Amino acid sequence: MTLTEFRATVREWLADNLSGEFAGLRGLGGPGREHEAFDERLAWDRHLAAAGWTCPGWPVEHGGQGLDLDHRVAFHEEYAASGAPARVNHFGEELLGPTLIALGTPEQQARFLPRIKAVEELWCQGYSEPGAGSDLASVSTTATLDDSGDAAQWVLSGQKVWTSLAHVAQWCFVLARTEPGSRRHAGLSYLLVPMDQPGVEVRPIVQLTGGSEFNEVFFDGARTARDLVVGEVGGGWATAMRTLEFERGAATLGQQVGFRRELDALVELARSTGALEDPLLRERLARARLGLEVMRAHALRTIGSARDASVTKLVWATWHRSLGELAMAVRGAAGLVAPGDSLDEWQRLYLFSRADTIYGGSNEIQRNIIAERVLGLPREARP
Structure with a gap:
């Protein structure tokens, strides 16, 4: 199946199935919002599994579709573009599963992989x-x-x-x-x-x-x-690093579709409130757009490269944290007041994106890895 045909197939399936009991799940879940409709999103993940759409990048012999990198990227981008809810099985499907396929024993693979694919164990x-x-x-x-x-x-x-x-x-x-x-x-x-x-x-x-x-x-x-x-x-360090490589794989391209949606919405907010007339804010929004394009180009060029995994994490985490700061600048004084007892989407983005440069490996650690293991610079002094 060509890439264009595959994208059309994924897009059509998602359009047909994000309906009925699943129609209200669009846009729910994700970092900072995992509490949203968790049981319903679990049911959605199992619906995906029944249709063969979980673990599409896994080898066929382990229950996947054996998709190549281009098709895996296409799947994640189409999934994100459809507004489908955030998956609840990320750690099993995207991190542990590939680690077991690469390094696990046949017994471990037989015990755990089918249950991950079926979303029976989280x-x-x-x-x-x-x-x-x-x-x-x-x-x-x-x-x-x-x-x-x-x-x-x-x-x-x-x-x-x-x-x-x-x-x-x-x-x-x-x-x-x-x-x-x-x-x-x-x-x-x-x-x-x-x-x-x-x-x-x-x-x-x-x-x-x-x-x-x-x-x-x-x-x-x-x-x-x-x-x-x-x-x-005693060799757990190498296994853990292999898992981190998988964490920064094809799914990050779908993540960037979500980033683009956030930026588009912020531009529309700036236009509707008149904030876009401020030349400094307009320049910051333009720079954010350029940064997003650079991020995608870098990801497409380096995806699957262990050497570039830290660069990828550093780039997207810093960009997304800056987007949260930019959102507060666009909101102005109104962004300082929460509506009722809850936060609006921009306040939540600002607060949770502060964690982006910490979880999954902090910016400081990523810079050390790049300096020492990629560029070969002297190691930082440690106690």
Whole structure:
């Protein structure tokens, strides 16, 4: 099927199916708004799965359509352009699934991939900690092997933070230190841990926007099977970095369609309020448009490149945070007052986009990675 035919097929299916019980889901969900119609969006994801539209980029032998990069980009762009709701299965489909396909054992693939594709099990990511945000090499959560029973198990102790959607997830992929006394990148392992068990406590973190999609997760004697390590025991750093590469893949092009929609709406707001007559605001809006075009061109040129993953994150996070600031400038004094007990869309954009340059690897960490691993500059002094 040609790319044009494929886009038409996706567009037609979405138009036909975003109707009836799903018609009211358009535009709902996404970062800062994951609380919106969550159960209904879960039902939508399962509807997608039944029609074969989940995991389209996975290899055919693992249940996907085996789409090439151009077709994957087309799918994500058409999905975003249709106004379809934000997916609830991102961590499973876009992060863990590809990691298991690349590095998992046949047994792990058979156990987890079909359930991810069918949206039967949801996942969260156990990376950041109170003392190890973007610096994952400082992870202190431990996992000790207990082989005293019939089946050996890893026993986890520690705390994760900023764990998105942990309160609705059945499983978590956790970066933990499995070699006592190890430091930095050495001695870490990538474990698959069930959330519904004694020894796992999830506490929501209330955000400035009023939502609580981020969580603290405490492991106090939580257990998982010995064979639920992805990659080598002690080689978790390499597995975790592979996951981060997948996080910044084809789906980011769909994300940029959403950015374009936000910018278009902001331009219309500026036009309707007269703010567009201000030459400084007009220039900032023009620069935002140019920045968006540069962002898309860069993504298309470098997608799938591990070397450029940090650049991609740095570019979109900084651009989107600036868009939130620009929205407040366009709103003017009216943007300082919330309507009733809730925020309007521009206030929510401003407040939540402050986090864009922090979660998923802070701007400071991305710059260090670019400087040290891409440009070969001297390492930053560390204690």
